[in-house]
Amino acid sequence: MHKGKLIVFEGLDGAGSSTQAGLLYERLNRAGHKSIISKEPTNNIIGGLIRGVLTKDWKIGEAGLQLLYAADRHHHAETKVMPALLEGINVILDRYFFSSYAYGGINIDIKWLENLNKGLPEPDLAFYIDVPPKECIHRIAASRYSLEYFEDLKKLSIARKNYRRLAKKYPNIVEIKGMAEPDKIADLVYKQAKDIVK
Numbered sequence: 001m002h003k004g005k006l007i008v009f010e011g012l013d014g015a016g017s018s019t020q021a022g023l024l025y026e027r028l029n030r031a032g033h034k035s036i037i038s039k040e041p042t043n044n045i046i047g048g049l050i051r052g053v054l055t056k057d058w059k060i061g062e063a064g065l066q067l068l069y070a071a072d073r074h075h076h077a078e079t080k081v082m083p084a085l086l087e088g089i090n091v092i093l094d095r096y097f098f099s100s101y102a103y104g105g106i107n108i109d110i111k112w113l114e115n116l117n118k119g120l121p122e123p124d125l126a127f128y129i130d131v132p133p134k135e136c137i138h139r140i141a142a143s144r145y146s147l148e149y150f151e152d153l154k155k156l157s158i159a160r161k162n163y164r165r166l167a168k169k170y171p172n173i174v175e176i177k178g179m180a181e182p183d184k185i186a187d188l189v190y191k192q193a194k195d196i197v198k
Contacts, residue, residue, distance in 0.1 A: 003085065003086065003087070003088040004084055004085040004086070004087065004088050004089045004090045004091060005085075005090045005091075005124040005125070005196050005197050006081065006085060006090075006091050006093065006121055006122070006123045006124050006125075007024065007090065007091070007092050007093070007123065007124065007125045007126070007127075007193055007196075007197075008092075008093045008095075008096040008098065008123040008125070008126040008127070009021040009024075009092070009093065009094050009095070009126075009127050009129065010095060010096070010098045010099060010102070010126060010127065010128045010129070010163065010173075011128060011129035011130065011131065011163070011178060012131060012133060012136045012156050012159060012160055012163070013136060013140060013156070014131065014135070014136030014137065014138075014139040014140040014143075015129045015130070015131040015136055015178050016129055016131065016139075016178055016182060016185070017094060017095070017127070017129045018039070018094045019182060020127065020129060020182070020185055020186060020189055021037060021039075021092050021093070021094040022037065022094075023182070023186040023189070024092055024186070024189050024190060024193055025037040025092045027186070027190050028090060028092075028190075028193065028194075028197060031194070033090055033194075033197045034088070034089050034090065035089065035090035035091070035092055035197075036080075036084050036089055036090070036091055036092070037091075037092045037093075037094070038076070038080055038081070038091065038092070038093055038094070039093065039094035039095060040069075040072065040073055040076060040093065040094070040095040040096060040099065041069065041072050041095075042072055042075075042076050042080075044072065044075065044076075046068055046071050046072040046075065047072050049068055050065070050068050050069060050072060053065055053068075062104070062107045062108055063108060065104075066100055066104045066108060066113060066116060067116065069099075069100050069104070069116075070100070070116035070117055073096070073097060073100075073117065073120060074119070074120065077120050077121060081093070081121060082121060085121065090197050093123075096120075096123060096126070097113075097117040097120060098126060098128070098163070098166055098170075098173070100113050100116070100117060101113055101114070101162060101166055102159045102160075102162040102163045102166065103155075103159050103162075105158075105159075105162045106155055106158045106159060106162070110162075122172075123172060124172065124196055125172055125174065125192065125193060125196055126170070126172055126173045126174070127173075127174050127176055127189055127192075128163050128164075128166070128167050128173055128174070128175045128176065129176050129178040129185070130160070130163070130164070130175055130176065130177055130178050131178035131179060132160075132179075133153050133156035133157045133160055134153065135179070136156055137152075137153060137156070174192055176188055176189070
């Protein structure tokens with residue numbers, strides 16, 4: 001049993017989950033709860049291959065992409081996540097295997113995806129920031145010149161349905177309405193997180 005807590009942030013691209021992960025990381029450390037923050041895909045070699053697919057620099061099939069995600073995630077867990085948790089450090093992750101289930105589940109059987117992610121540490125708490133797909137597209141377009149692989153209305157709509165199913169299936173996922181002001185969302189997140197960290 002690990003001593004640190006694993007807290008995960010999920011949501012559609014543009015939902016603000018990365019922002020909220022960063023805010024919680026800062027707040028926990030200020031309160032004396034030693035924490036690190038990381039993201040998936042990672043910055044390692046496999047993560048670079050994944051980002052190349054997302055930005056359409058090269059192509060691979062859906063199953064191949066999810067195999068890359070799983071390899072990146074297992075390597076991340078072995079080299080960064082578990083060592084920190086075992087030292088009693090809280091780990092905040094911007095995306096985890098729920099992303100594979102939501103996005104990969106658009107075209108692939110979720111049972112197969114679950115098998116790829118077996119053996120990974122379970123999150124103690126996960127936040128799903130729910131924002132309508134149209135708003136996500138609007139936010140992305142305002143901050144970037146181009147849309148990535150999963151960033152079209154149809155794919156995001158299916159991913160949102162998958163996320164909402166996951167929120168019902170997994171008791172440790174907290175669904176938060178992402179159209180509220182970021183500071184109000186951050187307060188809700190911190191209220192939940194501070195109850196589980198040391």
